[in-house]
Amino acid sequence: MPDADSRHGPLDPAPDAGWTDARPRMGFFTDTSVCIGCKACEVACKEWNDVPGSGLDLLGMSYDNTGALTANSWRHVAFVEQPRPAAPAAGALPGASAAAGPQFLGMPGARPPGRDTGAQTRSDFRWLMMSDVCKHCTHAACLDVCPTGSLFRTEFGTVVVQEDICNGCGYCISACPYGVIDQRRGDGRAWKCTLCYDRLGAGLTPACAQACPTESIQYGPLDELRERAAHRVATLHERGVPQARLYGHDPTDGVGGDGAFFLLLDEPEVYGLPPDPVVTTRDLPRMWKRAGLAALAMAAAAVAAFVGGSS
Amino acid sequence: MSAPHRPVGDRFRRYRTGRGGGEQLTVPPAEFTSYYGRPVLKPPVWKWDIAAYLFTGGLAAGSSLLAAGGQLTGRPALRRAGRVTSLAAVTASAYFLVNDLGRPARFHHMLRVAKPTSPMSVGTWILTVFGPAAGVAAVAEAAPWLPERGALGVGRRLLPGVGRAAGLVAAATAPALATYTGVLLADTAVPSWHEAYPELPAIFAGSALASGAGVGLLAAPCAQAGPARRMAVAGAALELWGAHRVETRLGLLSEPYRTGAPGRLLRAGRTLTAAGVLGALAGRRSRLLSGLSGAALLAASVATRFGIFHGGVASARDPKYTVVPQRARVDRRAAQG
Numbered sequence: 001m002p003d004a005d006s007r008h009g010p011l012d013p014a015p016d017a018g019w020t021d022a023r024p025r026m027g028f029f030t031d032t033s034v035c036i037g038c039k040a041c042e043v044a045c046k047e048w049n050d051v052p053g054s055g056l057d058l059l060g061m062s063y064d065n066t067g068a069l070t071a072n073s074w075r076h077v078a079f080v081e082q083p084r085p086a087a088p089a090a091g092a093l094p095g096a097s098a099a100a101g102p103q104f105l106g107m108p109g110a111r112p113p114g115r116d117t118g119a120q121t122r123s124d125f126r127w128l129m130m131s132d133v134c135k136h137c138t139h140a141a142c143l144d145v146c147p148t149g150s151l152f153r154t155e156f157g158t159v160v161v162q163e164d165i166c167n168g169c170g171y172c173i174s175a176c177p178y179g180v181i182d183q184r185r186g187d188g189r190a191w192k193c194t195l196c197y198d199r200l201g202a203g204l205t206p207a208c209a210q211a212c213p214t215e216s217i218q219y220g221p222l223d224e225l226r227e228r229a230a231h232r233v234a235t236l237h238e239r240g241v242p243q244a245r246l247y248g249h250d251p252t253d254g255v256g257g258d259g260a261f262f263l264l265l266d267e268p269e270v271y272g273l274p275p276d277p278v279v280t281t282r283d284l285p286r287m288w289k290r291a292g293l294a295a296l297a298m299a300a301a302a303v304a305a306f307v308g309g310s311s
Numbered sequence: 312m313s314a315p316h317r318p319v320g321d322r323f324r325r326y327r328t329g330r331g332g333g334e335q336l337t338v339p340p341a342e343f344t345s346y347y348g349r350p351v352l353k354p355p356v357w358k359w360d361i362a363a364y365l366f367t368g369g370l371a372a373g374s375s376l377l378a379a380g381g382q383l384t385g386r387p388a389l390r391r392a393g394r395v396t397s398l399a400a401v402t403a404s405a406y407f408l409v410n411d412l413g414r415p416a417r418f419h420h421m422l423r424v425a426k427p428t429s430p431m432s433v434g435t436w437i438l439t440v441f442g443p444a445a446g447v448a449a450v451a452e453a454a455p456w457l458p459e460r461g462a463l464g465v466g467r468r469l470l471p472g473v474g475r476a477a478g479l480v481a482a483a484t485a486p487a488l489a490t491y492t493g494v495l496l497a498d499t500a501v502p503s504w505h506e507a508y509p510e511l512p513a514i515f516a517g518s519a520l521a522s523g524a525g526v527g528l529l530a531a532p533c534a535q536a537g538p539a540r541r542m543a544v545a546g547a548a549l550e551l552w553g554a555h556r557v558e559t560r561l562g563l564l565s566e567p568y569r570t571g572a573p574g575r576l577l578r579a580g581r582t583l584t585a586a587g588v589l590g591a592l593a594g595r596r597s598r599l600l601s602g603l604s605g606a607a608l609l610a611a612s613v614a615t616r617f618g619i620f621h622g623g624v625a626s627a628r629d630p631k632y633t634v635v636p637q638r639a640r641v642d643r644r645a646a647q648g
Contacts, residue, residue: 061347068349078346145498147432148417149424167420168413170356171431174499174627179352188413269634272346276637280500281428287494287508288427294493294512294549295486298376301520301545302482305538306380 011256013138017153025157026200028209028217028260029225030131031232032271033244035216037129041075042066044211048196049074052184068272069132071184074193075208078271080128130271131217133208134159134180134193135248136259139279142172142181142192150190157222158195158259166190177255177277195259222259229263241265247273254278343638345630352500354627360411362620364404365492366522366613368438369515371400372489373523373546375445379482380538381527382475389539391452392530393523394478398449401442408438430495437491441484447477489519496623502633503557503564503626504619510553510560514619517549521584522612528591528605536601540591543608547588550615554581557619563635568622576618583611 014022045051054072059065064079136158143151143159150165151172161172161181168188172181181192196206204210209219218225229246236244247268248258254277268275345351355361378393380386409418422439426432451474457467493512496504504511520542527539554577558568568577587607594600626632 059347080346141500144426144428145431147424147426147429147435148420149426150420165417165420165423166414167417169421169431170411170413171429171499173353174355174357174501176353177500179350179500182353183356183413190413267344269344269351269630269638270346272349272351272630274351274633274637276641277500280498280505283505283508284428284494284498287430287497287512290509291487291490291494291512294490294516297513297549298372298486298489298516298520301549302376302380302542305524305541305545306384308538308541 011138012157013140013153013256014155014157019153019155021155022157023155024221024223025259026195026220027136027157027222027225027258028133028195028206028219029229029263030133030260031216031218031229031263032128032130033232033236033241033263033265034214035077035129035131036214037063037077037079037127038213039066039077040211040213041131041208041217042073042077044207045075045193046073048199048207049194051191069134069180069182069192071182071187071191074133074191076132078128078130078132080130080266080270081125082128083125128265128270130262130264131208131212132271132273133260134195135178135255135261136193136195137279138251138256138259139281140255141175141177141280142190144279144281145171145175147171154197154200156195156197156200158197158200160194160197161190161192163189163191175280177274177280179274193260225261229261232263236263254282343631343634345634348630350628351630351633352502352627354624355499355501356413357620358411359617360407362617364407364411365515365616365620366518367400367403367407368492369489369519369612369616370522370526370609371397371404371441371445372485373519373521373542374400374526375441375448375478375481375485375523376520377523377527377539377542378448379478381531381535382478384538386531386535386538388531388535389527390478392526394445394449394452394474396526396530397445397481401438401445404438405442430491430498434488434491434495437484437487441481441488444477444481444484448474448481450474451477485519486516490516496619499623501623501627502636503561503567504623506561506564506636507557507619510556511619513549514553514557514615517546517551517553518612518615520546521550521587521608522546524591525587525605525608525612528601528608530605533596533598533601539605540595543588543591543604547584547608550584550611551581554615554619564626564632567625567629567632568618571625573618573620573622573625576614576621580611580613580615580618583607583614587611 052072057065059067062079062081066073066076069076140159147169148165148167150162152160154160166189170183172190173183181190184191199206205219209217226249229249233244233246243265245264247264248261251257374393374396378390378397381389381393409415412418421435425436451470454467454470457463490512493515497508497511524539524543524546528536558565567573587604590600590604594604
């Protein structure tokens with residue numbers, strides 16, 4: 001049931017934010033089934049947006065040394081490296097494949113894995129790759145809780161931080177249910193993907209989508225992307241990939257659907273995404289009510305303490 | 312072939328199992344999947360300043376209520392102690408809040424907007440009303456030191472009245488100042504804060520009352536400290552009830568409040584609160600015992616605030632607390648069709 005309340009319930013964010021000349025809502029559809037993990041998106045984003053380097057981090061867990069979306073990585077290519085077949089065995093539950101978690105495959109060597117150990121010790125493994133990005137939620141918690149108005153909704157329905165206003169209070173960082181927005185060290189302000197707001201205004205494609213060699217990252221009007229994504233999932237299911245699923249496409253989910261959504265090949269938590277994110281402001285009216293009750297109790301206790309007698 | 316590797320994610324996990332003095336966990340270790348055990352959420356970037364602010368803000372609110380009560384019922388010692396403490400605490404609050412910003416020089420950008428969806432914005436405006444009122448009320452206490460003649464003499468005559476009005480404004484704002492911080496923490500994606508939203512304002516209200524009462528017990532002679540004792544009992548009851556609820560009601564999300572450093576802080580807070588209340592009730596005629604119990608109540612408030620703060624931070628650092636409850640929710644929905 002659509003709800004007119006902008007903190008939860010489907011609606012079109014740009015007109016709701018007061019844009020009288022709102023453009024069609026633009027977004028990303030990231031199809032991880034064709035991602036080859038080249039990280040061109042990470043690099044293109046850094047180049048265009050002049051995002052500083054994160055330093056040399058060797059995380060010692062996989063070929064992913066970016067690790068997460070941070071203030072200095074507005075795109076992050078996750079590498080899920082697991083010694084198990086990409087497709088679940090016949091009859092297996094969809095969620096069962098995720099039970100063991102990612103595993104260490106050893107340092108990459110000069111020879112193919114398993115060459116020296118005999119055929120018996122070899123295991124099949126899968127590489128799931130996923131280029132993660134700010135979700136540009138329909139009900140964006142970061143935007144709702146920002147006390148300076150630094151975060152704003154653009155005419156394209158995306159969410160952008162004004163870097164000359166942000167005073168680094170950090171509230172948006174704790175409010176984001178996806179763990180996207182982050183404080184930059186040595187700078188103090190919060191930073192995240194702008195969906196290349198400057199390029200959009202000039203009618204260009206965002207840098208990451210422009211650089212993606214496999215069209216894993218697709219940019220366009222959100223309605224069109226959702227249609228395209230549904231079609232792609234149907235195709236994959238037909239071709240015998242039953243685990244393909246969309247994430248963040250549903251306008252009735254906890255954040256009103258994402259402006260950037262994904263086609264995944266396993267459960268969201270395998271990729272480090274929350275399985276059921278909810279906009280933090282959904283419970284806010286009840287929170288204020290509880291605070292009001294507590295405040296009344298406090299006032300009543302203080303009054304009672306003073307009228308209760310003289311001893 | 313070397314020995315089989317443990318999943319690398321183990322290195323990133325921060326399970327607290329096996330620590331915390333052999334305490335038995337009632338929640339079994341949860342099976343879940345994550346991306347190499349890395350956190351899903353960004354842990355709060357707030358430093359200890361914010362935990363300290365939670366205490367000083369509560370203390371300012373509690374002591375301004377004490378001051379207003381003292382003012383209205385003719386207990387000058389309570390009034391004076393409450394007003395002075397309130398000003399000191401609210402000044403410290405402002406320092407902690409500004410100091411915790413990534414760009415402290417831009418703190419005034421908070422005053423660009425007023426947003427009910429942002430508890431931090433609401434809190435900024437509450438402080439903007441409360442701070443000057445508490446300040447004027449405290450400054451009015453200096454009126455008797457002013458000379459009787461000249462320009463300052465006018466101040467000497469006018470200040471007490473202005474101070475009385477300001478003290479009442481501060482007291483009227485105080486309950487909001489003490490309880491909005493509960494919403495401030497709850498309105499985040501931090502699992503153990505968000506799910507505790509019904510209790511956090513009650514804990515903070517109780518803790519604020521108890522710390523305000525602590526100031527009264529420390530500063531006022533026994534003849535005037537009666538209301539402070541009753542305030543201590545009410546505050547402690549509210550605080551203990553709320554803390555007990557968040558430590559037991561939230562299932563897996565109660566775990567961060569019971570284990571590790573936050574667990575130790577909350578246990579210390581509980582012990583100190585109980586000791587403070589008992590001391591306050593037993594020490595009706597003893598200035599020393601009253602003072603000690605006042606100090607215990609103040610220390611309890613510090614411990615409780617830091618415990619709640621760090622419990623939430625711990626819940627954001629471990630992906631278990633994000634993934635397991637959400638996965639359970641998804642599975643429940645799927646089971647219902």
